[in-house]
Amino acid sequence: MKAFTELYYELDATTKTLPKVEALTRYFLRTKPEDSIWAIALLVGNRPKRPVKSSDLKAWATDLAGIPEWLFGDSYSVVGDLAETITLLINSTSDKVSEISLNELMRELGAMASLTDAEKKERVLGYWKTLAPQELYVFNKLITGAFRVGVSKLLVFKALSKAYQIEEKVIAHRFIGNWKPTDTSLLDLLKEDEFLDATSRPYPFCLAYALDVEWSALGRIEDWQIERKYDGIRGQIIVRNKELFVWSRGEELLTDKFPEFEELKYDLPDGTVIDGEILPIVNGKIRSFNQMQKRTTRKALTKKILQEVPLKMVCYDLLEKDGKDLRDLPLQERRRLLEEVVTNSKACNSSLVLAPLLSCNAWEKLDQLRNEAKAVGCEGLMLKRKDSNYETGRKRGKWWKWKVDPYSVDAVLIYAQAGHGRRANLFTDYTFAVWDGDVLVPFTKAYSGLTDKEIIEVDAWIKKNTLEKFGPVRSVTPHWVFEIAFEGINESPRHKSGIALRFPRIARWRKDKPLSEANTKEDLLNLLHATQ
């Protein structure tokens, strides 16, 4: 717990990548694998269930602090974080260093679920009364199940790769999908043979940066494969051992949501992994993203909805063929094999569609293609070097996306204000935030973009979920993610976030996105630096 607390504070103290990786690497090097596996789980968001109800924690902390219940509530709403509120109220003056390891602690917390309330209370108070302030805070973060640090999976994998001398790509692959720290041994996971029987495991997705360089930096246009950029769910279709798995980019297993792919397990050869975009397509036309959401947010898939919004995968890459990892082959070669696999399949042109390749002989003419893409329901273009391998995660240089709406960011609604005129009684002016570590920082306002129906829905929700009122402004429980489109980004000392967006507008309400998947301040700063 001592090493983990130090790691937590080191990660928290910087927003820069390099020191984060260094801190993580040091941690993995000096910590036993059984502790590291927990740290990895906590850092990548693979958290165990909360062992104690937060209402109990509140009651015990209120008791210990000797304050009335309402005062706890008022304190909590000012602090905004349960673990921090409890830590501050306990106001520990201990300077002891705890002996318990992270593994022991997490297992103890896990086992707590089966204890009686009185026993739970005794255990928790035992920690509260002895832990020093920093460990107490981390402990409370763990026990309230709200553990979040500003570290991406990629950074964790990079550090693991350094500490264990295994290729980053391999590590990323092994940690994908479902694994539990309670029954996973880090060393086993890192051992090659243990890994082979992981039938369902997808490959980490290769992601593109938004195009921000001159054409001249890209060289000859003939060296690039040009595709449309689709606005659906990025996914991998995997067939291994006559089983089918459909993964989303968010590493969710969505096989059951897409019965249209069911037959592929008999159709595609074993050991096939296709990368593509899942989209509603009717009579060759791409339907809107809203329709897609209607389909994916539905709990029960009725016949009606399946008929109304049929899905297909637009295939653009082949990552595995006959059980062999193709990611190091050049794209051109992968594409050839992809065409072979798709056209040989019975599903060709029914549930599987090849992404068309566009041709263009001069960079200057590309703009027209981009606008045409918009007209057929796409977001813009993808430029991929024909000789590119399939990278792990987001890398610059080999793949670019060039959208019609140049930029967008997924942000969390945190403040709202009533509109003017016709909308004076509705909350229509919103302030949005992005993550900065585990805190949401406001960075932009955005007005238009929602339908009237959506505005009314958001308004009703705001009225029910107001945390505090500051004059005309209300702060609301962070819950909804919205996609904010904008034309540009600038540095701005006048804004607390240090940045200002040009022409921000709400592109859509991302009801499908969990809070944790909103963008981070770091993303915005990276974008800022990339565009300068």
Add this chain to the structure above:
Amino acid sequence: MFLQFDKDGIYCAQAGVYIDPWKPVDKAIITHAHSDHARRGSKSYLAHHDSRGILEYRLGQEIQLETLGYSEPVIMNGVRISLHPAGHITGSSQVRLEYKGEIWVVSGDYKVMPDGITTPFEPVPCHHFVTESTFGLPVYNFPDAATLDADLKSWCCKNLNAGKSCVLIGYSLGKAQRILSSLHDMPSPVILHGAIYNTNTALGLSNERYTRYAAGIKKTFQEPLIVVAPPSVIGSSWLRQFEPYELGVCSGWMQLRGARRRRNADMGFVMSDHADWKGLNEAVLATGADHIYVTHGYKSIYAKWLTEQFGLDAVTVDTLYEGEALEQPDTETTEEEDEAA
């Protein structure tokens, strides 16, 4: 009521005097020189001796100002008025008013914990006590001066050894002087933002060991620097010239992680000129007053607590003093707003 909270300030009709008025009046008693308490335009002012320089600097050399020592009474139309140390900043005073055996005390802003440079707070027994409540929540428990000193120094040493400058942010009147006193034996060059340099001069403090900021100053030094500046520079491009640097923000608000993150601080030092939760409760109880008037801060929460917990007659009163400006969403903070913290 002997004291009224009217549209211009806290008014004593019997003595014909306002305490910390926010509109120009004839006669004003000023508890301390922070700009939400000491405003321009009144015909005459009364304050503590130690506030003279800074009040003249801020309100103008031409103001009509009379000063007193602590516990030196003056009589105004039968009201016995005296000033008592509030421990907030240099010259800060509680105002005691006694008339026909009834005693009122207006605390202004106060801090109970000694900071090593301000005359320590003294409880003044009274019947009616006007208290601030800037940090009137049980989550605010501040470290003592020795702990802060040690934290500040070790943070600076760590950065300087790593070849980085240390930019410390604190309001120019109060916090800046405490930072400088904590770091008085650091061997690195200390650069002061103009606002702080001038404030030091007005307070009669020596700037001998410091260098006043001027454009291009970074080039005249080879080694990493200690820079002390007011909150207004946060987020400005002014800071960039000190790269590589670490940013340390000194404020009571730094107790909360959210505030630290919002201010972009690499490090937050919980340094406040105000009483923390424990300090407020000690101070209120030490007066022995039955009637408590709670002003700027978490006033309704704190008044409710005093009523329920100690059976006091505690009410909130509206003033224009600023206590929590830092925490409002979407307001562009100015130096003035930061002042109360």
